[in-house]
Amino acid sequence: MSKNLVVQKFGGTSVGTLDRIRKVAERVARTRAEGKQVVVVVSAMAGETDKLLGMARALCESPARRETDLLLSSGERISAALLAIALQAAGCPAISLTGRQMGMLTDSSHTRARIIQIDAERVRRLLRDDHVVVCAGFQGINPEGDVTTLGRGGSDTSAVALAVALESEICEIYTDVKGVYTADPRIVPNARKMSRLSFDEMLELASLGAKVLQIRCVEFAKNYNMPIWVRSTFDETDPGTLICEESPDMEQPVVSGVTYAKDQSKVTIKGVPDQPGIAAKIFCALADEGISVDVIIQNVSAEGHTDISFTLPAAHIRETMPVMERIAGEVGAREVTSDATIAKVSIVGAGMRSHAGVAARMFRTLSDHNINIQMISTSEIRVSCIIQQKHLEEAVRALHDEFQLGEDARAEPQATAAGERRKAI
Amino acid sequence: MSKNLVVQKFGGTSVGTLDRIRKVAERVARTRAEGKQVVVVVSAMAGETDKLLGMARALCESPARRETDLLLSSGERISAALLAIALQAAGCPAISLTGRQMGMLTDSSHTRARIIQIDAERVRRLLRDDHVVVCAGFQGINPEGDVTTLGRGGSDTSAVALAVALESEICEIYTDVKGVYTADPRIVPNARKMSRLSFDEMLELASLGAKVLQIRCVEFAKNYNMPIWVRSTFDETDPGTLICEESPDMEQPVVSGVTYAKDQSKVTIKGVPDQPGIAAKIFCALADEGISVDVIIQNVSAEGHTDISFTLPAAHIRETMPVMERIAGEVGAREVTSDATIAKVSIVGAGMRSHAGVAARMFRTLSDHNINIQMISTSEIRVSCIIQQKHLEEAVRALHDEFQLGEDARAEPQATAAGERRKAI
Numbered sequence: 001m002s003k004n005l006v007v008q009k010f011g012g013t014s015v016g017t018l019d020r021i022r023k024v025a026e027r028v029a030r031t032r033a034e035g036k037q038v039v040v041v042v043s044a045m046a047g048e049t050d051k052l053l054g055m056a057r058a059l060c061e062s063p064a065r066r067e068t069d070l071l072l073s074s075g076e077r078i079s080a081a082l083l084a085i086a087l088q089a090a091g092c093p094a095i096s097l098t099g100r101q102m103g104m105l106t107d108s109s110h111t112r113a114r115i116i117q118i119d120a121e122r123v124r125r126l127l128r129d130d131h132v133v134v135c136a137g138f139q140g141i142n143p144e145g146d147v148t149t150l151g152r153g154g155s156d157t158s159a160v161a162l163a164v165a166l167e168s169e170i171c172e173i174y175t176d177v178k179g180v181y182t183a184d185p186r187i188v189p190n191a192r193k194m195s196r197l198s199f200d201e202m203l204e205l206a207s208l209g210a211k212v213l214q215i216r217c218v219e220f221a222k223n224y225n226m227p228i229w230v231r232s233t234f235d236e237t238d239p240g241t242l243i244c245e246e247s248p249d250m251e252q253p254v255v256s257g258v259t260y261a262k263d264q265s266k267v268t269i270k271g272v273p274d275q276p277g278i279a280a281k282i283f284c285a286l287a288d289e290g291i292s293v294d295v296i297i298q299n300v301s302a303e304g305h306t307d308i309s310f311t312l313p314a315a316h317i318r319e320t321m322p323v324m325e326r327i328a329g330e331v332g333a334r335e336v337t338s339d340a341t342i343a344k345v346s347i348v349g350a351g352m353r354s355h356a357g358v359a360a361r362m363f364r365t366l367s368d369h370n371i372n373i374q375m376i377s378t379s380e381i382r383v384s385c386i387i388q389q390k391h392l393e394e395a396v397r398a399l400h401d402e403f404q405l406g407e408d409a410r411a412e413p414q415a416t417a418a419g420e421r422r423k424a425i
Numbered sequence: 426m427s428k429n430l431v432v433q434k435f436g437g438t439s440v441g442t443l444d445r446i447r448k449v450a451e452r453v454a455r456t457r458a459e460g461k462q463v464v465v466v467v468s469a470m471a472g473e474t475d476k477l478l479g480m481a482r483a484l485c486e487s488p489a490r491r492e493t494d495l496l497l498s499s500g501e502r503i504s505a506a507l508l509a510i511a512l513q514a515a516g517c518p519a520i521s522l523t524g525r526q527m528g529m530l531t532d533s534s535h536t537r538a539r540i541i542q543i544d545a546e547r548v549r550r551l552l553r554d555d556h557v558v559v560c561a562g563f564q565g566i567n568p569e570g571d572v573t574t575l576g577r578g579g580s581d582t583s584a585v586a587l588a589v590a591l592e593s594e595i596c597e598i599y600t601d602v603k604g605v606y607t608a609d610p611r612i613v614p615n616a617r618k619m620s621r622l623s624f625d626e627m628l629e630l631a632s633l634g635a636k637v638l639q640i641r642c643v644e645f646a647k648n649y650n651m652p653i654w655v656r657s658t659f660d661e662t663d664p665g666t667l668i669c670e671e672s673p674d675m676e677q678p679v680v681s682g683v684t685y686a687k688d689q690s691k692v693t694i695k696g697v698p699d700q701p702g703i704a705a706k707i708f709c710a711l712a713d714e715g716i717s718v719d720v721i722i723q724n725v726s727a728e729g730h731t732d733i734s735f736t737l738p739a740a741h742i743r744e745t746m747p748v749m750e751r752i753a754g755e756v757g758a759r760e761v762t763s764d765a766t767i768a769k770v771s772i773v774g775a776g777m778r779s780h781a782g783v784a785a786r787m788f789r790t791l792s793d794h795n796i797n798i799q800m801i802s803t804s805e806i807r808v809s810c811i812i813q814q815k816h817l818e819e820a821v822r823a824l825h826d827e828f829q830l831g832e833d834a835r836a837e838p839q840a841t842a843a844g845e846r847r848k849a850i
Contacts, residue, residue: 018483021484022484056506060511074499081492081493088492095492101571
């Protein structure tokens, strides 16, 4: 493990203007002045990816994924080059590397590629030569040499993967919030920032819509036990949130946070013949298209037919419906419907493993607020309910209160994150 | 030679908006529908390169050239991906390639790299598979795998080099003007579009500031005898201008065109000891920095000292002055001054080779208008004068009249450009 090396990732808001790029450069230069080797991973400037994607979609309803990757990857190349230039202006020897140059080899699933390996030899050489290495996040190349991207928020994954490849001690993720909260502060005013939580908890939070970190980045961090320190780019004094392995001395509240996912759609195939293999047929077809589904329920069969519903991100509904129409025809189902008025609310907590009745308490709370539960899904440390979107904010607030997560309800642990960080590693 | 293949290059204005990208896609699709294999080379969307460069310069007075290349190359990648997407939307199988993917290998002179070779195997394979291949112009990679750019207007060079590598019959350059004119129509209202001119004439015109084609592109075309057909993107009926080898049946006016270069600066080193090797020292130092100078004059020596003046594009003055200050110190010169109020006006014509007195006629015309000539430079088919910038437009108009280049002064040859094109090849 390289004690002297740190990987710092800066998100789109952090490099959103030239002024902010200058500030980031100063911060990176300070870290280097403290004697650290620094590898920086950057996202595209805020709004850039959406702008590029908007242009592609204006030209073609479903732009080819290979060309979309080439298009979008420009965003991170631009911010990497600009940050390297700003660092040089600050007297800091810096060099910018593309996905290819940083050795980020991925598979060929354009727009959602998975990392195969990182050949970080060039990064290591540049570090030995005393450079700050600024890497374009979000992108890699496939074995054919074509540009790929890792999917939305993929720069987090780039950063953690690079931290692992370089045997860094920690991966610092700088963002426009101060850390991970018990709930979205825009919805729950008294939401509390957590000083520390486990990979598993963060994994559930990330997969459920907490926008702070991309789920794959947390998976990666968990698999390789790479601590992630989420911090604010703009508030250097705030200790942020440390995400690391669960340790016996870690506080384990029954519920750590309430989270939600808004942009969800529900697809229902009605009148499916109740025969073995039908569900497999449906979900294999979706998997073949690279579409991930979330919650699945199958109704009790009536007269040899049943209904199957599942949820998925609303963004994938356009590619999903033609697949479902085809499958419905093949299996003799009656019809396929979709509903975009749903949302998912979830409670997450490592403490659930050892506490019974948490789910029941959640259901009762929603029921007390006259909120109907359409679907339920659970994991070891999470309970999720699909509800009508219009009830979402009320549900989040009610659950946050019920499990006493607010600032007023529970004191922040005394230890600073920095102190805990030393303990954790 | 591949009779069925055409390389079409579209400039920044031609792909400046999504609507224009759609129109370019339609035009390319039509060429393909006529049974041609089409390779397209694109520039960055109009304004994009300046925007990126402006950001880099806001961060650092002299941004590192390697990072500048990575930054600027994004512009062409974006327009290439967008055009490929627009072509796909128009039902045309298309794929976008970066400089690397199109096999554009250059040397390592960042921001002004020279092409070493093109390995167009992937382009050829894609053409065989019936794709339209959209290549990002202006960029390549050096042997280390870093992104390079070919200098301003380099996309023209990319296009001609690719046409040569693919043994295309012709390279079509689509731009926002109808062709090459006898003078800048903004300055000379009766300027005439030339239907045809020789590589040599175009080379002089390009090097002297006619913005239609980059000089290196014409050099390349001349060296490999690749005809360039300059045409308007927006007016499909106009026959444009064909640039090809001089042929015996080609009209050879004494003067073909009047051209000018506005953004020039003059540097003067005063009181240089008049010893052998001083000029070599000065100009080798500039060459080492990759700075090209244009006109050079050395005054008659007085008391063992002399003055040396040279002109160069104003954009390079910032890098030039420190070099000159250093050299002035080393050789014991008195001082270095620069003057940004100069401009260059030139007359060009293949017919000069066989006509005497053309230069004298030019000097007399300028003198008749009370325009003082500061420096003079000539080639076989060109005479250039450095004058004060404020006299520039008057000088251009006066020379255009003197050599009877206007629409009213001489009839356009009868043959259409298309007819001439067939003849020329």
